[in-house]
Amino acid sequence: MTFQGGGPLDTSTISGGGGGGGMGRIAVGGGAGLIFTLIALFFGINPGSITGGTTTSDSMSSQGSSEIDQHIQSCTIEKANTDDVCRIVATVNSVNKVWEEQLPGYTKPQTKIFSGSVNTGCGPATSDTGPFYCPADQTIYIDPSFFTMLRRMGGSNGALAQEYVIAHEYGHHVENLTGVLSKGNRMGAQGPKSGSVRIELQADCLAGVWAYHSDKGPDAMLEPLTQDQIADVVQTAKAIGDDTIQGANSNPEGWTHGSAQQRVRWFGIGYKSGDPRQCDTFATNDL
Template structure:
């Protein structure tokens, strides 16, 4: 278990979307943990779908259309969030919004769309192959739960906190959008070890760590006290989606978009150990 307590979840900012197939469209900038899959696939002339596949999860969401997903979302409770991938996303949204509303003056909640197959966004069309991403144009985070199965295949953890880290990372991009960091990073280039893209992604990892620090604190905390084993599952996942891990032997830093395995795990740890958003300024240092 990760979430404690019981009762319904706030689903007011979460909706179902997508359904069916669909090709790749224009991809959102500032995409998160899974977006690197599509970038690498396109660089090597591979169909992104051949990497990510179309498999569903234990939640059985791979063939659900928007209406079915909406009904699924509305049925979510805290208890279900401990066993159901869709409800785990919803519960994490509740927790992340709670933490950032307390930690960041002027925080406004983004929207979240849980989709299956393909989805239309303010940043263009996307498919399951895109992985989780945040679109600043419509201030919405998008998740296809089938990505969690792909994440396990890549060597990431199948633990619940690892999945919650993916959600918190995308919400980190929303925080960056509110502070202006997202736009700043986009002006600094999309590839290279010191690029704006890498700085954006590492900061989102750090902000996910800040969320984890606060999420189990206080009398109204949604998460049970986190264990070192759970934190280790996040570190495992962060390393599995590092640029060098995915690209393998001979990885060229000039093509990086998200940062190395060591960098991603390091910046999550900085956020988690400090609990301080100010420690996440990846634009103030070249020691990434």
């Protein structure tokens, strides 16, 4: 279990979408295509212009938006401990709660749980794109089938590891509110010290800040986190580092998200401090 207590969840900012393939396949290519496409989305580029084709979703390809909406509305805190969709909903509740407390003026983004393909303010996307935040419509998009892909990439199947992925995307929303996304955009999309890498590492750090606060206080939604759960996050952060995904021939000049070691380090900075001010990846070259 991860979530404690019981009862309904707030679904006011969460909706369903998609329902099958067909919007333009995003080639994954051992993970490198996924990383490239995520950056395209973060910087407002239409990912459908990168490649063409079709795709399918592993776990929800038969569900249309109305069915996903019904699934979302049925979610409770209890279900969040066993159901991927409800875990997304509960994590959204927890992350919003933490950032409302930590960031003055915080406004909630929308979250769309989709299947197969979806239209966004940043262009059409598919399940192969992976979870992403679109600043144009201030919405996080996620197909739960990504968690299956993540396991295949070497990530953990643990609940907190999935929640870390969602909290990372919410970190991008925080960056959008604070102006970091546009700042990073001006600093380039590739390279070991590019704006893109700084954005991604900061989002990892902000996910760590959420984890620090998520189990604290009388109204905390999460049970006290364990070292095994944090180890699941570390395993996942390592699996999605640029050097891990690109393999032995990884060239830092092509990095967009940072190395496995960097991703783990910055999550740890956020988790150990609980202070978003410690997450300023733009104030240092020691990434």
